[in-house]
Amino acid sequence: AQSVAQPEDQVNVAEGNPLTVKCTYSVSGNPYLFWYVQYPNRGLQFLLKYITGDNLVKGSYGFEAEFNKSQTSFHLKKPSALVSDSALYFCAVRDGRAAGNKLTFGGGTRVLVKP
Amino acid sequence: GAVVSQHPSWVICKSGTSVKIECRSLDFQATTMFWYRQFPKQSLMLMATSNEGSKATYEQGVEKDKFLINHASLTLSTLTVTSAHPEDSSFYICSATFGSGALQETQYFGPGTRLLVL
Numbered sequence: 001a002q003s004v005a006q007p008e009d010q011v012n013v014a015e016g017n018p019l020t021v022k023c024t025y026s027v028s029g030n031p032y033l034f035w036y037v038q039y040p041n042r043g044l045q046f047l048l049k050y051i052t053g054d055n056l057v058k059g060s061y062g063f064e065a066e067f068n069k070s071q072t073s074f075h076l077k078k079p080s081a082l083v084s085d086s087a088l089y090f091c092a093v094r095d096g097r098a099a100g101n102k103l104t105f106g107g108g109t110r111v112l113v114k115p
Numbered sequence: 116g117a118v119v120s121q122h123p124s125w126v127i128c129k130s131g132t133s134v135k136i137e138c139r140s141l142d143f144q145a146t147t148m149f150w151y152r153q154f155p156k157q158s159l160m161l162m163a164t165s166n167e168g169s170k171a172t173y174e175q176g177v178e179k180d181k182f183l184i185n186h187a188s189l190t191l192s193t194l195t196v197t198s199a200h201p202e203d204s205s206f207y208i209c210s211a212t213f214g215s216g217a218l219q220e221t222q223y224f225g226p227g228t229r230l231l232v233l
Contacts, residue, residue, distance in 0.1 A: 032220055043119070043208050043224035044159075051220055090158065094220075101147070101212060101220055105158045 002027045004093045006106035014114050019081040021089050021109045023065075023074045029097030033074040035065055038088040038108075047089075050074060051096070061085070081113045118142050119211050121225035128199055129233055136194045136228045138209030144189035145211035146219060150182075153206040153227075165192050199232045206230075 004025045013019050025031055032051050036044035048059025055067040065076045074091060088110050092103040118141040128134050138148060147166050151159040163184050165171040171184035181203075183195040192211075196203050206229050210222035 034221070036224070041206075041227065041229065043121075043226045044210075046221055046223060049221060100164065101222070102149075102161060102164060103222060107158045 002093050002095045002098075002104045004091050004104055004106040006089075006091055006109045008109050009107075010110040010112065012112050012114065013081050015083050016080050019076075019078040019085065019111065019113070021076040021091075021111060023076065023091030023106060024072050025074060025091070025093040026072060027093060027095040029095045031067075031072075031074075032094045032096045032101075033065070033067060034092040034103065035059065035063070035074075035076050036090045036092065038090065044090060047076070081111075083113050083115055086111055086113045116142055117213070117221075117223040119209065119223050119225040121207075121209055121228050123228060124226060125229050125231075127231045127233065130200050131198055134196045134199055134230060136196075136207055136209075136230075138192045138194070138211070138225050140190045140211045140213070140223075143211075143213045145192075145213055146215075147212050148186060148192040149210045149212075149222060150184060150192075150194050151208045151210065153208060155206075159208065162194075196230065199230070201232045204230055204232045 034049045035047040038044045048057050050057050050067045058064045088108050091106040120139045122137045150162045153159050162177045163171040163173045165186040167186050167189045186192040208227040210224045
């Protein structure tokens with residue numbers, strides 16, 4: 001079984017401030033973790049993923065995420081948020097030991113960056 | 116690279132009619148395609164997984180006869196909502212993967228199709 005939780009429905013941050021979007025996961029085997037962003041009435045855009053290797057993963061648009069095995073977390077971060085970062089962010093996980101590559105998505109976190 | 120398109124982007128239909136949604140990988144051959152459904156302000160719910168030339172694998176609770184999936188080629192998958200009813204109104208999103216190993220793990224999503232059944 002695999003599941004992912006995004007504890008915050010919405011995150012508000014001022015432009016230029018650091019942005020953090022939280023994600024915790026649960027899998028039986030090896031976690032493969034992903035972050036996607038969705039703009040209104042659009043599909044999801046891939047930001048970054050962790051499969052193996054360095055715990056700190058750098059992705060698109062200046063975003064990064066840190067895989068923390070002991071805390072079963074994969075929080076998304078950006079050092080300096082932009083107004084254009086305002087969107088809906090989804091964390092997703094799959095069990096690397098399971099066949100196929102079905103993802104389980106979190107409920108999403110809406111980010112609002114204020115000028 | 117890795118662009119996925121969907122057509123149409125919007126569709127409004129009368130109750131009882133069938134609607135076909137196309138998902139295409141424009142610059143790669145898709146190993147697998149996925150169909151999701153998203154309700155307003157909610158997360159994505161996987162409906163089915165399809166591979167070219169084989170029958171789709173549906174998630175529990177998704178009616179196969181209601182949501183017909185045809186994966187005719189490595190670049191095209193279609194979802195047909197048969198005898199649509201207002202409760203089928205939703206945002207339908209497809210995704211596709213390619214390659215092997217770690218590369219295959221990333222799903223690339225289409226822009227979505229919003230279906231409104233009157």
